Amino acid sequence: MTGTSHIARSLRPRQSDTAPRGASQGTVVEQARAVADVQAAAQMARMFPRDTSVAVEAMEESCRQVELADRAFFSYPRAGQTVVGGSVHLARELARCWGHMDYGVKELSRGESESEMLAFAWDLQTNARAETTFIVPHVRSRSRGGAVELTDVRDIYENNANMGARRLREMIFSVLPAWFVEQAKALCQRTLEEGDGSASLGQRVASAVAAFDELGVSRRRLEARVGRPTSEWTAGDVARIGVVYGSLQRGESRVEDEFESESVTAAQLTGEPEPEAPGLEAR
Secondary structure, three states: OOHHHHHHHHHOOOHHHOOOOOOOHHHHHHHHHHHHHHHHHHHHHHHOOOOHHHHHHHHHHHHOOHHHHOOOEEEEEEOOEEEEEEOHHHHHHHHHHHOOEEEEEEEEEEOOOEEEEEEEEEEOOOOEEEEEEEEEEOEEOOOOOOOEEOOOHHHHHHHHHHHHHHHHHHHHHHHOOHHHHHHHHHHHHHHHHHOOOOOOHHHHHHHHHHHHHHOOOOHHHHHHHHOOOHHHOOHHHHHHHHHHHHHHHOOOOOHHHHOOOOOOOHHHHHOOOOOOOOOOOOO
8 A cells, every 4th residue: 555545544534523414515625625635735745755954953943042942841730749841832833843744633522511622643754643532521620619610612612722732732742753852842941041141140030030929929939949049049940930930821830839828927927028138130
C-alpha cells in the first residue's frame, strides 16, 4: 500500500464521525472540504519533507523571545508539591516550528451536564498521530465550597476550551520529538532567567513584587514561597516565580493554592508600615 493511499484510508470518516441523517448540505460540503484539505497537506508533507536544521533554528529564535518564554510554562500545586511543565502556548509554537503538523480540539457532543471532547495532533510527514477523547463535566471547581454547576453557554464553552487546551498540549508534545521539546524548554528557561536585558536583576525583583501585590500577594508570602528574602533572590528565582504569575493570570491556578495564608503581624495590628527589604535597587 502506498503512503498516499494509506493516508486516504485513514482520513475516511468513522461511522460516529459522519454527518447525522438530515444534516444540512453545508455540513456535508464542509466535511468533504476538511478531508480534502488534510489529504492535500499530507501529500505536500511527503513531497517537501521538513528540514530539521531549519526547524531547530526557528525553535531557537522563538524561544529567545521573552514574549514566548513568559507563557511557555504552567505551574500548579498538587499533593503538597508544585507541578511545572510546558504550556499549550509552547506546544503550539513548537508545532509551528516543526512544520507539517495538524492539531486541534473538537467538541463531539454536548449534553445537559457534560460534553464529549476530542484532542489530536498529527505529524503529516511521518503519519505519527496521537488523540484522546474525554468527558468534560459542566462544573467549575473551587477551592472552597466545592464545584459550581455551569449553565451559561459561554461558561460551558470556556470550560470546554480550557480542558481541551490541556489535552491538546499533551497530544502535541507526544508527537514532537522529545529532544526538540526539551531543548525548547531549556532555552525558554534561560530566556526567563536572563530577561530581555532592559532591566537589572534588582529591578526585575521589584517588578515581580509589585505585580504580585496587585494580585493580593504580599512580599512576605512571596518570600515564603521562594524560601529566602527578596534581597537574596537569583535570576532563577525570578523566572520560577514568573511562571507562577503567568499561571495565575491565565486562571490555571489560584492564589490560595499557590501561597500559604498570611498570618497577622504586629505591624498590621498597630497600623505601622512594614519595613522594606534592603538591597533591591542596589543590584
